[in-house]
Amino acid sequence: MKTAAAALLFVQLALATAVPKLETKISYDGYKAFRIKTDHNTAAIESELSRLSVVPLNLDTDKHIDIAVAPQDVAAFEALKFTTDVMHEDLGADITKEAVFAPYEVTAQAIPSLTWFNSYHAYADHVKFFSDLSAAFPQNSEIFNVGTSSQGRNIFGIHLWGSGGKGSKPAVYFHGSVHAREWITGKVVEYLTYQLLTQYGNNTEIKTALDKYDFYIIPFVNPDGFVYTQTNNRLWRKNRQTRSGASCVGTDMNRNWPYKWEVAGGASTNPCDETYKGAAGGDTPEIKALMAFTETLTNGKGIKLFIDWHSYGHYILIPYGYNCAAKAPNHARQLSLAQGLSTRIAQSYGTRFTTGQACAALYATTGDSTDYLTDVAKAEFAWTIELRPGSSASNGFVLPAAQILPSSIEQWEGLKYLLANV
């Protein structure tokens, strides 16, 4: 009996260690989100905020601080009388509205319909959408996998090519959804892919572009994080990697690329922070896989244009992030092209995108994708684009589904300009 009891206790202990605690979904019901105008008094405002239960939403806090205030502290926050705009009256209610996903229905071998862009979707449906889209255009596309995430999901992409055949031209290379909560990026990247494939056969401008470049589009480079935003915490940013000795989960993949990773000031060394850079450059399984894949492009026909799609803020950011004084050799050309892109984007709905060097226009970042793509992978252009909303608009990561199409259309017009002028 004694032995049996001891064995049972052992089994219970083993289970307690092996089975992770069932995590509940974090609710933002009743959270009110504000944009606070700082007038460069960021430190003083942050000191007041430290007494309240708030969720920070932005990292570029010099001009404004975006926060979601917990229901019990909304009155105390409003009594502080900061100059604010309301981003969400009730963040939880807006998340609930956003999570009404339209069902995805497509018959075999048919091109998915444009109604796909009327709502956000579950991750499994995104995977199926790309697979169906590729199946409808087998002469010009295929699905590929670059590797496996921390939790074992495939990191998939879609490869598009034109009349020269598969892999015959320099690469145009996109990453989406590296920061899990930036849902609009996956949708915009999907729309660009959809337009490239569906217009190839009937639009000379698109045919010229696809005959000139091979496109490698990875819409969800952080699939674990994205799934987690749908199951547990809508505002999750990092990957879902656990590390021995760290109580917090997740690494900021866009601070983990092994280039200028060691430079101080552009990332956090604390595993609990949103910008945690990892224990060593490239020590996340996702970045390892992406590095290996990127190398195949560099060693193939080279990389003409790389874009890492993010939200939010309306920015087109050129290298570098790690040092405001460092300029890419083709800095002037990059800047003029980015300004041309900004002008073209504005022609659709008047949306104004700010252009500039990442470090100066937004904030310093180390171990980011665009610095790595520029200096290690030798991309001619490597940019970060921060999508809607902008500095004057409401909402943040939780962008209403009605803005998916306009966000996508203005970027599609911009991409056509880029492909003709790059």
Ligand SMILES: [Zn+2]
């Ligand atoms: Zn981001």
